[in-house]
Each structure stands twice: as C-alpha cells, then as structure tokens.
C-alpha cells in the first residue's frame with residue numbers, strides 16, 4: 169500500500185504556546201484514520217497544516233506534494249469538509265455545481281447530480297434554505313464528484329442528528345471510499361465512527377499519545393472485570409483506569425504497560441472484554457490523572 173500522507177516532526181506554536189508538538193505519522197492507501205482528541209488538542213491545526221493553510225516547522229508530504237509549495241496541484245486530488253458554515257448562504261445548489269465545474273479539473277457534474285437525486289435537495293434551492301444535514305449532503309455531493317484520493321473531514325457531522333450522521337458515513341463508505349483512497353476524520357464522537365475506522369490517532373496537548381490500527385489496539389488493550397478481593401493484586405498490571413460500579417471493578421489494561429515481572433495476566437483476574445476505541449481514548453486521556 170502506498171503512503172499518501174507523510175508527516176514528520178510537525179511543530180506549531182501560537183503566542184509561544186506549543187499547539188503541535190513533534191507530530192509524526194503516515195497515512196496509507198485504504199486507511200480511514202480517526203484523529204481524536206479533546207477540545208483544543210490541536211486536531212484542526214493539524215488538518216490545516218496538511219492542507220497547507222498554516223505554516224509549521226517539520227515536513228508534510230501529501231501525494232508527493234508539499235502542501236505549502238504545491239497547494240493548487242495537491243488540491244486536485246485532496247478534498248476537505250470543514251463544517252456546514254463554509255458554503256456561502258446566497259449560493260444556489262446549481263451554482264455550487266457550476267462553480268466546481270469551473271474551478272476543478274476533475275469535477276464530474278453527472279456524479280454530483282446522481283448523488284443529489286438520492287437526497288431531497290432541490291437544484292434551485294439556496295444554501296440558506298437548506299438544513300444543516302442537507303448542506304452536509306451537498307458538500308458530500310461535491311466531494312464525491314471530485315473523486316479525490318485524500319479526504320480530510322473536520323468534525324463533518326457536528327450539529328447533525330444521529331440519523332443524518334449515520335447516513336453521512338454510510339454514503340461516505342458506499343459512494344466515496346475504496347482501497348486506493350484515504351480519509352482523515354476528526355471527531356468528538358468516536359463511538360459513532362469507530363466501526364468505520366481502520367486506524368486511530370489520539371492527540372493530547374498537541375502530541376500524538378497513541379497511533380495504531382484498530383485491530384492492533386483491540387488485541388493490545390483489555391477490559392478486565394475483577395472481583396473485589398483481587399483488585400489490589402490486579403493493579404500490579406498498571407491499568408490505565410479502574411472503574412467500580414455495583415460491586416464490580418473494571419480495569420483497562422495495556423499489554424505494553426504490564427510490567428515484565430508481573431506473574432499474573434489479565435485472564436487470571438476475571439472476565440475479559442475487548443474495549444471500544446472510546447474506552448481506550450478515555451484511558452489514554454486520563455492515564456496521568458489516575459497514575
């Protein structure tokens with residue numbers, strides 16, 4: 169699989185405060201990477217750097233282009249959905265298609281129209297008359313018609329109801345995604361999209377705290393339900409968090425953090441379950457506080 173995005177040693181400061189701190193990761197063909205972090209962690213700044221919209225130290229390569237030097241060429245193959253406010257309110261749907269046809273060499277109007285036919289968006293409607301969900305669908309129609317290799321999504325479903333959010337990701341998988349492409353998506357709602365992600369990167373205070381494939385994370389981390397009399401012994405496994413409810417204590421363990429001299433393994437303590445990405449996210453984000 170080819171590497172489509174390569175980021176090395178990315179640093180960015182605002183007013184002397186580090187916002188991105190030595191960010192390094194690659195995204196390969198076929199990957200859907202969830203960039204997940206709390207408010208202010210640096211997600212949007214990282215995406216803006218990939219799009220060549222902010223100056224940073226370090227190197228970024230997107231499809232062989234440096235986004236700062238070759239932004240125009242890069243954007244023939246890279247698409248971006250920020251949030252629903254980006255399309256001008258006065259624009260008609262048909263004018264949005266005209267505009268894209270005029271500026272984008274790869275824009276396929278038929279493809280956009282075919283997608284719009286599946287929605288209830290009228291071609292003569294103005295953006296201001298569309299609901300948030302409809303504007304997001306219009307965005308998606310424009311993106312699908314470009315057939316970009318790299319898609320960058322910054323909280324694309326913010327403010328949409330759950331049905332519209334699910335519909336958005338279904339269309340994304342069915343009408344856009346294939347093994348040749350990659351997607352980076354930031355979200356606060358990882359539990360909703362974790363089943364479509366192939367990889368996750370957790371970002372905390374501008375640093376990548378964890379980056380791996382979903383499959384690896386599922387085998388590396390375990391949720392262990394521990395009986396009360398074994399809780400103290402189980403803490404020798406250095407759990408990322410310990411949560412007690414109704415007499416049952418649940419520990420999140422990371423096989424890479426279990427000390428090598430620990431005699432007992434998670435399976436010696438009780439029932440084991442595979443954590444969700446949201447469980448692991450909470451564990452990684454709160455680890456220092458509970459350590």
Ligand SMILES: Nc1ncnc2c1ncn2[C@@H]1O[C@H](COP(=O)(O)OP(=O)(O)OP(=O)(O)O)[C@@H](O)[C@H]1O
Nearest residue numbers: 182183187205206207208209210211212213214356
């Ligand atoms: N143009 C700017 N000028 C000054 N500070 C900025 C600017 N843009 C972002 N920041 C700061 O950089 C930090 C990271 O912001 P960023 O928007 O990248 O975070 P985020 O993870 O996307 O947050 P959220 O989830 O709330 O959207 C924040 O502390 C923010 O205040």
